[in-house]
Amino acid sequence: MISAVLIANRGEIAVRIARAARDLGIRSIAIYSEADAGALHTRVADEAYALPGNTAADTYMNVPALLDIAVRAGADAIHPGYGFLSENADFARAVASAGLTWIGPTPESIELLGDKIAARRVAEEVGAPLAPGTSDPIDDWQEARAFAEKHGLPIAIKAAYGGGGRGLKVVENLEDIEAAFNSAGREAKEAFGRAECYVEKFLTHPRHVEAQILADTHGNVAVLGTRDCSTQRRFQKLIEEAPAPALSDEQRKGIHEGARAICAKVGYTGAGTVEYIVSEDGTISFLEVNTRVQVEHPVTEVVTGVDIIAEQFRIAAGEPLSISTDPESTGHAFEFRINAEDILNGFAPCPGTIVRFEPPTGPGIRVDAGVRSGSIVPPYYDSLIAKLLVWGPTREIALARAKHALEEFDIEGVRTVLPFHRDMVSSQVLADHGDAEAQAGIYTDWLDHNYRPSAEATSHIAPVEAIYAKRTQVAIEIDGKLVSVGLPERLLSGVAAGAAPSGAAGNAESAGEGDSTEGAVTAPYDANLVAWNVADGDTVEEGDDIATIEAMKMESVVKAPRGGTIKLLAKEGDRLDPSKVIATID
Numbered sequence: 001m002i003s004a005v006l007i008a009n010r011g012e013i014a015v016r017i018a019r020a021a022r023d024l025g026i027r028s029i030a031i032y033s034e035a036d037a038g039a040l041h042t043r044v045a046d047e048a049y050a051l052p053g054n055t056a057a058d059t060y061m062n063v064p065a066l067l068d069i070a071v072r073a074g075a076d077a078i079h080p081g082y083g084f085l086s087e088n089a090d091f092a093r094a095v096a097s098a099g100l101t102w103i104g105p106t107p108e109s110i111e112l113l114g115d116k117i118a119a120r121r122v123a124e125e126v127g128a129p130l131a132p133g134t135s136d137p138i139d140d141w142q143e144a145r146a147f148a149e150k151h152g153l154p155i156a157i158k159a160a161y162g163g164g165g166r167g168l169k170v171v172e173n174l175e176d177i178e179a180a181f182n183s184a185g186r187e188a189k190e191a192f193g194r195a196e197c198y199v200e201k202f203l204t205h206p207r208h209v210e211a212q213i214l215a216d217t218h219g220n221v222a223v224l225g226t227r228d229c230s231t232q233r234r235f236q237k238l239i240e241e242a243p244a245p246a247l248s249d250e251q252r253k254g255i256h257e258g259a260r261a262i263c264a265k266v267g268y269t270g271a272g273t274v275e276y277i278v279s280e281d282g283t284i285s286f287l288e289v290n291t292r293v294q295v296e297h298p299v300t301e302v303v304t305g306v307d308i309i310a311e312q313f314r315i316a317a318g319e320p321l322s323i324s325t326d327p328e329s330t331g332h333a334f335e336f337r338i339n340a341e342d343i344l345n346g347f348a349p350c351p352g353t354i355v356r357f358e359p360p361t362g363p364g365i366r367v368d369a370g371v372r373s374g375s376i377v378p379p380y381y382d383s384l385i386a387k388l389l390v391w392g393p394t395r396e397i398a399l400a401r402a403k404h405a406l407e408e409f410d411i412e413g414v415r416t417v418l419p420f421h422r423d424m425v426s427s428q429v430l431a432d433h434g435d436a437e438a439q440a441g442i443y444t445d446w447l448d449h450n451y452r453p454s455a456e457a458t459s460h461i462a463p464v465e466a467i468y469a470k471r472t473q474v475a476i477e478i479d480g481k482l483v484s485v486g487l488p489e490r491l492l493s494g495v496a497a498g499a500a501p502s503g504a505a506g507n508a509e510s511a512g513e514g515d516s517t518e519g520a521v522t523a524p525y526d527a528n529l530v531a532w533n534v535a536d537g538d539t540v541e542e543g544d545d546i547a548t549i550e551a552m553k554m555e556s557v558v559k560a561p562r563g564g565t566i567k568l569l570a571k572e573g574d575r576l577d578p579s580k581v582i583a584t585i586d
Contacts, residue, residue, distance in 0.1 A: 002077045006070040009081030012370030014041035017079050020309035029073045033059035035378035054380050060084045067098050077101035086292040087114050103316040105270040105291045113289040123286040126261040131285045133200030141181035144199045156202040159188030165235035166191040205443040206277035209244045211259035212300045213272045218320045223256045225329045233447045240296040240335045242303045245434035299335035302391045332395040338386040340377045342415040343453050348524050349552040351379035355413030360405040364391035379526040383552045395434045419467045423454050521583040523576040527551035536568045
């Protein structure tokens with residue numbers, strides 16, 4: 001019996017766990033960094049305790065501090081959520097050694113399946129198909145090059161202990177292998193504390209399909225159906241749906257039974273996800289096992305009626321699953337990850353203060369959020385702030401409901417991916433993704449190659465640069481019919497001042513706002529300077545990748561705004577903000 005749980009996480013998943021605990025009569029204990037003081041998860045939980053500092057290492061991944069709070073607060077269990085320490089076997093052991101219940105799989109299962117190379121071996125033993133790959137971690141980039149020369153390009157360089165797209169680099173040119181190998185290792189080290197990588201053949205245009213697993217200590221393994229998570233950018237998921245569409249009965253059975261066999265083979269307990277890729281020709285290839293609850297678990301909940309977090313509590317308490325057989329899916333559901341990111345700047349993170357947060361309502365709508373109006377989005381953690389779930393009796397109705405829900409969703413103060421989602425639900429490619437007969441559809445890197453932001457999802461009169469311009473809704477009556485029009489606030493203020501509105505209305509709201517010295521180089525957002533890709537005094541061309549920066553656990557590049565000779569004004573490891581000039585180009 002669990003009576004009090006420490007939630008070793010933050011944001012929307014901490015809120016989700018606290019609410020599930022409340023349903024079960026379990027006292028919830030939140031933790032928070034200095035940047036998260038007053039955050040929503042601290043208010044939803046029954047109690048909250050401070051963790052001095054801001055970085056993940058100092059706070060949400062500080063094992064001694066977490067255990068100290070758990071003991072002081074009288075917790076008898078710890079739920080790690082996802083990310084941070086959720087797949088850290090040493091943390092799971094430390095929790096058990098402290099006399100607390102770990103809400104998750106055993107440390108042995110985490111180590112075995114969290115090591116992607118060992119997981120590949122298990123999948124092979126139970127007969128799951130696999131793409132060619134290295135059997136052990138590789139020591140340097142030259143081994144990756146040798147693999148590519150043998151098996152062909154493209155290849156995927158993956159962190160052996162990574163996940164969530166971090167530490168994953170797809171390489172299509174031999175000359176890019178060294179940089180990709182080094183970047184994958186850095187991202188993995190930063191996010192997971194381990195830098196080992198392996199390499200495998202990357203199947204072009206694959207769909208990402210996964211099976212949700214629940215397994216108890218009594219030998220019961222249930223498969224809660226499939227999810228399709230193919231809509232991704234830089235291998236970070238943005239839209240998920242359940243059940244996965246356009247699969248044959250044979251494919252679905254292979255995915256279900258393969259996932260069940262892998263988990264049964266290792267004596268898995270708890271919630272977990274077995275991930276596959278499905279190639280253009282229908283070939284299914286095992287990808288990895290996530291030994292935790294997934295970000296996208298709610299989309300499975302709304303089609304099966306199973307509370308996955310509640311089942312985690314039951315399993316950890318030694319109780320059998322509340323379901324005796326695999327549940328049937330009812331209807332269809334989409335999940336839209338609402339990230340604080342700028343789609344006009346390559347989905348760059350956008351920390352800041354949320355001035356307005358107004359979620360949609362209506363049939364089939366669920367919003368899991370870690371913020372509300374007035375919440376601060378810190379630059380230290382993941383950019384996810386909320387998830388919109390939309391259910392319908394059919395995929396077509398769910399998609400139609402999603403269009404209206406996304407139009408209603410209003411967030412101001414930070415840029416979010418809402419315009420992207422509005423684009424996608426209006427696109428034919430997402431509609432076709434559910435049609436097995438259609439020749440079009442989404443694959444895991446489709447966005448990286450094909451998506452261009454459109455103003456159509458927000459306004460039919462605004463240029464793309466005005467997607468994020470603040471608007472005021474004005475009701476106008478035309479021939480007795482009421483019409484609502486969203487007008488840019490800058491346009492209205494110009495009219496009110498008697499000034500002619502600029503044809504570039506909204507440009508000041510776009511990336512690169514404000515006057516800047518010609519040739520000055522700045523970071524597009526608050527970030528850490530990971531590495532310079534050029535040396536002081538080098539000659540660069542406009543558009544060259546001159547620096548690598550990191551924020552919210554993702555790396556991106558700074559490009560040269562013009563050609564010329566570069567002078568470096570910042571050093572690697574510096575904390576950057578958009579007002580700081582880090583280099584000049586003359």
